[in-house]
Amino acid sequence: MAPISFARGAPAPECLDPGLVSDCARAALERDGIAILSYGTGGGYGPLREVLAERHGVEPGRVFLTTGGLQGFVFYAPLQLQLQPGRVLVEAPTYDRPLKILAREKAEVVALPMDEEGLDLDALESELSKGGPVSFLYTIPTFQNPSGRTLGTDRRRRLAELAAAHDLAVLEDDPYGRVRYEGEAPPSILELEGGQRVTFTSSFSKTVAPGLRIGYFVVPQDLVAAYDDRAVSTYISPSLLPQATVHELISRGAFEPNLDRVRGLLKARKDAMLDALAAEMPEGTRWSTPEGGYFLWLDLEDGVDAADLLTRATEAGVTFVKGSDFFPNGSGGHSAARLAFSYETPERIAEGVSLLASLLR
Numbered sequence: 001m002a003p004i005s006f007a008r009g010a011p012a013p014e015c016l017d018p019g020l021v022s023d024c025a026r027a028a029l030e031r032d033g034i035a036i037l038s039y040g041t042g043g044g045y046g047p048l049r050e051v052l053a054e055r056h057g058v059e060p061g062r063v064f065l066t067t068g069g070l071q072g073f074v075f076y077a078p079l080q081l082q083l084q085p086g087r088v089l090v091e092a093p094t095y096d097r098p099l100k101i102l103a104r105e106k107a108e109v110v111a112l113p114m115d116e117e118g119l120d121l122d123a124l125e126s127e128l129s130k131g132g133p134v135s136f137l138y139t140i141p142t143f144q145n146p147s148g149r150t151l152g153t154d155r156r157r158r159l160a161e162l163a164a165a166h167d168l169a170v171l172e173d174d175p176y177g178r179v180r181y182e183g184e185a186p187p188s189i190l191e192l193e194g195g196q197r198v199t200f201t202s203s204f205s206k207t208v209a210p211g212l213r214i215g216y217f218v219v220p221q222d223l224v225a226a227y228d229d230r231a232v233s234t235y236i237s238p239s240l241l242p243q244a245t246v247h248e249l250i251s252r253g254a255f256e257p258n259l260d261r262v263r264g265l266l267k268a269r270k271d272a273m274l275d276a277l278a279a280e281m282p283e284g285t286r287w288s289t290p291e292g293g294y295f296l297w298l299d300l301e302d303g304v305d306a307a308d309l310l311t312r313a314t315e316a317g318v319t320f321v322k323g324s325d326f327f328p329n330g331s332g333g334h335s336a337a338r339l340a341f342s343y344e345t346p347e348r349i350a351e352g353v354s355l356l357a358s359l360l361r
C-alpha cells in the first residue's frame with residue numbers, strides 16, 4: 001500500500017473537477033479562442049486581470065498573472081533585492097521553496113519568531129530599529145505554510161503601520177486565505193496598508209487546481225513596468241488558456257460553489273487530523289489548530305528528534321516534512337513537523353496519526 005502522506009501540500013484528488021474545467025476551457029475557446037491562442041501581454045489574460053483587480057480594488061494594470069504563485073516570487077525577490085539591497089526578513093518557520101530561491105540569490109535572510117498568532121511584531125520592530133538596509137519582509141499571514149497559523153487583525157494593523165513608518169516593502173503571500181473552513185477572515189495587509197509598499201500574491205492552486213498553474217501578484221504602481229519587463233523577457237506571456245478557463249469559471253458563477261465543495265472535503269480532513277491528534281498523541285506534544293488551509297504544525301516533546309522520527313515513520317508507512325526544512329539553513333524546528341491534512345482521506349489520516357503516535361510513545 002502507498003505510504004500515508006502528510007508531506008504532500010497538494011489537494012486530495014476529489015478536490016479536482018476535470019469535467020467542470022474542461023467545460024469552461026471549451027466555452028472560453030469558443031468565446032475568445034483567437035486571443036487565447038495568440039501571444040498575450042506579460043501580465044496575462046486581460047479579463048481575469050480585471051476580475052482580480054476589482055476584487056482587490058486596484059487598477060487592472062497592477063495585477064500580474066504568473067505561472068503559479070512561486071513564479072511570481074522568482075520575479076519579486078531579485079527585483080526587490082536589486083531595487084533595495086538589504087536583509088530579507090522571513091517568518092520562522094516559513095515556506096521552504098522561497099528560502100531556496102533566496103539562498104540562490106545569496107540574500108542575507110533573517111528569521112523572525114512567531115507564536116500562535118503569527119509573526120511576533122515586537123521582534124519585527126526591533127529588527128527594523130537595528131538600522132541597516134532591509135530589502136523586504138516575506139510573510140504568509142493566513143493559514144501559514146508550514147504552521148497553519150494566522151496573523152490576527154490587530155497585528156495586521158500594526159504591521160501595516162510599521163511598513164509605513166519604516167518604508168518597508170512587504171510581500172504578503174496568501175494562497176490559502178479563501179480556503180477557510182470556519183471563523184471570520186481578517187483584512188489583508190494590502191488592504192490595511194493601501195498597496196504602496198505591500199505586494200499581495202495569491203493563486204488558484206488551492207481553490208481550483210494546481211495543475212492550471214495560475215498565480216497572481218498585485219504590485220505597487222511603481223513596480224508595474226519592472227514586472228512587465230521580467231515577464232516579457234521570461235516567457236513573453238504566461239499561458240492564457242488556463243487563465244481564460246478560470247475566468248470563465250468565475251464569470252459563470254461556478255467558482256464559489258466549487259470552492260464550497262473543496263472546503264467541505266478539506267474541513268473533514270482537518271477535523272479528522274485534529275480529532276486523531278487529540279485522541280492519540282502522548283502528553284507533551286502540541287499542535288496548531290488552523291481554521292483553514294492545508295497544514296498544521298506539530299511540536300514534539302523537547303528532545304524528540306524529528307529527523308529520526310521521520311526515518312522511523314517512513315519505514316512504518318507514513319511521511320511528513322521535518323520542521324527544520326522550514327528554517328534558513330535548518331536553524332530551528334528540530335523537534336517539530338509539518339503535517340499536511342489536505343491530501344489523504346479522513347480514514348487514512350486517522351490511521352497515519354495513530355501510527356505516528358505509536359512511534360512517539
Ligand SMILES: Cc1ncc(COP(=O)(O)O)c(C=O)c1O
Pocket residue numbers: 009067068069070071095140145173175202203204205210214215
Ligand atoms: C505559501 C505558499 N506560497 C506559494 C505557493 C505556490 O503555489 P503555486 O505556485 O502552486 O501557486 C505555495 C504552494 O504550496 C505556498 O504554500
